[in-house]
Amino acid sequence: MTIDLRPPAAGDWDEFVLRLERAFGEPAMTSEERAMWRDFLPLEQALTARADGGIVGTAGAFDFRMTVPGGTLLDVAGVTMVSVQPTHRRRGVLTAMMRRQLDDFRERGLAVAVLLASEPSIYGRFGYGTATRQLHGRIDTTRVTVQAPPGADAVRLRLVTPAEGVAACEAVYARAVPGRPGMLARQPEWERLALLDPPADRGGFGARLCVLAEVDGEVRGYARYSVKAGGTALGVPDGTVKLKDLEALDPVTYAALWRYLTDVDLVARLVFHNRPADDPVQQIVSDIRRCNFSWRDGLYVRLVDLPAALAARAYAAPLDVVLDVEDPFCPWNTGRWRLSGDAKGAVCERTGDPADLALAARELGTAYLGGHGLRALAGAGLVTELRPGALAEASAAFRSDLEPWVPHGF
Incomplete structure (x- = not known):
């Protein structure tokens, strides 16, 4: 099946919303709701997936500024309105839209993407980790x-x-x-x-x-x-x-x-x-x-530009650790990275030094806002300690004093 990805035209908004409503089995939005979401979402940051003569998938991204540990407001992409028509599931539509979105975010210089998942099992394969709880x-x-x-x-x-x-x-x-x-x-x-x-x-x-x-x-x-x-x-x-x-x-x-x-x-x-x-x-x-x-589960976090994302936040304790990261969906993040930081800031750069911890990009997304400890992820077999003591050091540094939380849906 050939999938044509493109932003919706101004005249496509009603059909975009209709396809979204059908995919989720929801009642029609009021005219006020449709107008509000249209005002919020720039059409150039929306996607339609077209096949077999019509729209079979939708996605969008809001421009947000999100607080990260240390109090900095970081520009992030808020992924939203993701749907695939029930007639076109498991045919690569969602993967194609996720691929295009993450490439676009990287080109725009955004280090992090976030979303609220309709189903927890969907987005892990694209590198999104469960970062907050409600x-x-x-x-x-x-x-x-x-x-x-x-x-x-x-x-x-x-x-x-x-x-x-x-x-x-x-x-x-x-x-x-x-x-x-x-x-x-x-x-x-x-x-x-x-x-x-x-x-x-x-x-x-x-x-x-x-x-x-x-x-x-x-x-x-x-x-x-x-x-x-x-x-x-x-x-x-x-x-x-x-x-x-x-x-x-x-x-x-x-x-x-x-x-x-x-x-x-x-x-x-x-x-x-x-x-x-x-x-x-x-x-x-x-x-x-x-x-x-x-x-x-609450907010899901995806590191788009790994070194920029890790350098944007502060850390609760001093750390100097080499991370061996696996990221098949965003291969530019794959490799070894030295992360050095404390409460005042951080630096993250590529290195050839031996790794201290091995993990996937999804687990970094889970730990990014400080709500889930790396030690707990290691207990689930998702983080591997390669240097004794590195796990305790990194887990303490990544944690936030307050549980992370997103206050409203999008």
């Missing part, structure tokens, strides 16, 4: 309370619409971004994503609300959420609060917001589906067993 929870608010620190009662909470609060929320979010690896700086117009709330997608929940948390007149945090009313046959309130997102600049404001969310009238539970794996909510609830916490 915390999910279902808190029984009839039995669980939040233990707020002193000062929480002085936090003023103000309920507004998401549109009314968007500027204040964006200011808080921008201050939080440098503090945690994996967070994405808000690109122009992307605040619209948090305001998107189509009635057809609410699943019985009401319109989204926004609560602002103020201290001495300054907004120090926010939460956006929705509520579904409900009751038992005996008239006992049985509603649900669904948290969309929450950010706070200090522990007191943070606890005040969680206390508010778990104390909404006429509800019996609070649910959320994407918080950092180490979110402090786990420490302030009165009964962790009634919170039904679980974790799942």
Whole structure:
């Protein structure tokens, strides 16, 4: 089968979206959603795979700036809208699109690509490693309370619409971004994503609300959420609060917001589906067993330009290690690399010196943001120690003080 890869023309957008929806079996986007994603995605950074007279595959890439360990904002490609029509699976369409994308990213000088996988098994063969985790929870608010620190009662909470609060929320979010690896700086117009709330997608929940948390007149945090009313046959309130997102600049404001969310009238539970794996909510609830916490994979990371990517981040401990890297899909990364760095920065260069660790590019992607230790990967047989002590040195250096996390989908 001949596959023709090319960016969609301006008139192809509706068909591009239709093919994407069909591949995922999803209902049609609203006109507002279609317009928003079209505004976000430059068509020259999208791909259509054409065969047998039509579009059989789609892919795109957003321009993001992502925090890496040390606080630097790194330009990255956010891979998105990847689909293959069910009639053309296992015929090389996805491989062709991944090949073209990674070549394009390299030509543009991007060191890292990231994505959120619809299925975990798909992208490892292209060198993407699972780099972050998401915390999910279902808190029984009839039995669980939040233990707020002193000062929480002085936090003023103000309920507004998401549109009314968007500027204040964006200011808080921008201050939080440098503090945690994996967070994405808000690109122009992307605040619209948090305001998107189509009635057809609410699943019985009401319109989204926004609560602002103020201290001495300054907004120090926010939460956006929705509520579904409900009751038992005996008239006992049985509603649900669904948290969309929450950010706070200090522990007191943070606890005040969680206390508010778990104390909404006429509800019996609070649910959320994407918080950092180490979110402090786990420490302030009165009964962790009634919170039904679980974790799942989050962001996948691919090193496109290995030396540039490894030199762009800082390291938690001094290291000087030679990595023997295997990367068949991006062969320019294959070989031995000396990585030397510390908390102030790093250098990564080709070397002929004997290797200390051997691993594949996928495992470097998994470890890149500091959420998964190289020692754990070695325990799974995915990293081989060639010099005694090198694994402990590198594993400690790669780790992040905070678990990496991406706060929203794309």
